[in-house]
Amino acid sequence: MQILKQAIAGTLESSDLMVKVAPSADDALEVIVHSEVIKQFGAQIRKVVDDTLRQLDVRAGSIVIEDKGALDCVIRARVQTAVLRAADASQPNWEKLS
Amino acid sequence: MKLRRSMLFLPGANAAMLSTAFVYKPDSIMFDLEDAVSLREKDAARLLVFHALQNPAYRDIETVVRINPLNTPFGLDDLEAVVRAGVDVVRLPKTDSAEDVWQLEKEVERIERAGGREVGSTRLMAAIESASGVVNALSIAKASPRLIGIALAGFDYVMDMQTERGDGTELFYARCAVLHAARAAGIDAFDVVYSDVNDEEGFLREVELIKRLGFNGKSLINPRQIELLHNAYAPTEEEVEYAGRVIAAAEAAERDGLGVIALNGKMIDAPIVNHARRTLQRAQASGTRQ
CATH class of the missing domain: 3.20.20.60 (Phosphoenolpyruvate-binding domains)
Known part of the structure; x- marks a missing residue:
């Protein structure tokens, strides 16, 4: 899935996260994770984000995460929403989103 | 149910x-x-x-x-x-x-x-x-x-x-x-x-x-x-106690092969037994009414 434009999903409220997605200038995939619980859960958050991007076949783009203690299922939903918005994909492939 | x-x-x-x-x-x-x-x-x-x-x-x-x-x-x-x-x-x-x-x-x-x-x-x-x-x-x-x-x-x-x-x-x-x-x-x-x-x-x-x-x-x-x-929605203790007796009477009647259920001389029919089951279910879910 190709990141065509900037997009945002989520909020900065507790138990949520904000995901900012933008096209990459050099066709690289860059993921930055900020979290209040980075010490305890940083690796797990990063894994969920990477898995979700892989499922969506995102190979290039800038992905910035501001996590406020979200559950894995919320992280998946917010990353998918931001990517689908950035890719102008109005009809998601549900089998790829599980 | x-x-x-x-x-x-x-x-x-x-x-x-x-x-x-x-x-x-x-x-x-x-x-x-x-x-x-x-x-x-x-x-x-x-x-x-x-x-x-x-x-x-x-x-x-x-x-x-x-x-x-x-x-x-x-x-x-x-x-x-x-x-x-x-x-x-x-x-x-x-x-x-x-x-x-x-x-x-x-x-x-x-x-x-x-x-x-x-x-x-x-x-x-x-x-x-x-x-x-x-x-x-x-x-x-x-x-x-x-x-x-x-x-x-x-x-x-x-x-x-x-x-x-x-x-x-x-x-x-x-x-x-x-x-x-x-x-x-x-x-x-x-x-x-x-x-x-x-x-x-x-x-x-x-x-x-x-x-x-x-x-x-x-x-x-x-x-x-x-x-x-x-x-x-929780039943009172009296309602639970009565429902328990209704179910016990129904089970006894079934055990004895009786078509008619009686409790304290009164006939009990299927809707009353069903109501008693619902009463016990509500009591089991959240106790008796406070």
Whole structure:
């Protein structure tokens, strides 16, 4: 899935996260994770984000995460929403989103 | 016999509430993709609910999703997401006729087949929100074997009737019509939300009324209302003690091969035994009334 434009999903409220997605200038995939619980859960958050991007076949783009203690299922939903918005994909492939 | 006293509404776009609501233990949780979600967040809410439904924390609670009507740009996408995610019950808003239920049923079956889910595993409920819906309540309630219940939704209904919420007089006919339709069809009936969460006295007055009418339960908008509702629906110690004796008498009659059940010289018939079972089920779920 190709990141065509900037997009945002989520909020900065507790138990949520904000995901900012933008096209990459050099066709690289860059993921930055900020979290209040980075010490305890940083690796797990990063894994969920990477898995979700892989499922969506995102190979290039800038992905910035501001996590406020979200559950894995919320992280998946917010990353998918931001990517689908950035890719102008109005009809998601549900089998790829599980 | 699934107990459905409390159906807690949760805005589908609220990540924090979706992450914690299971701790309140309502009988059913209803994720809302319709009125509680702004137009620009419909896609985000759909994905949040899609994943929340697959969260193991919700495995032991009946999950319901209120989708957008199928004649909006969002309804079919909502349905696609929640059926594939394994929702227990789809709640159709603004149901005016049996045709609305048939259309929903057709789409649910298509998605079940495409998504590899067992055909018939997704149950339905219809929300009645208009004069037409109330008049057609019986045909709606009988429209599909997938229906677990019908619900009266008060706000849109009173608007359609050109009145407003008051002491309940404005809902009198609709409550009775919806309830009779549900009972005639053998499914559950749910009452409207009580929106003033700070008015416990008014809430309990309304609960007492709908309980006496015979509603299975009520839609709720605040977790604080769950315990109040469950307590109001809980039987008294005397009722539990009597129900226990009814069940014991029924079991003894069956053991002895007797067609007639007697308790203290009075004949007990099947509806009384069923009522006793419901009483014990409510007591088991939340004890006796405090």
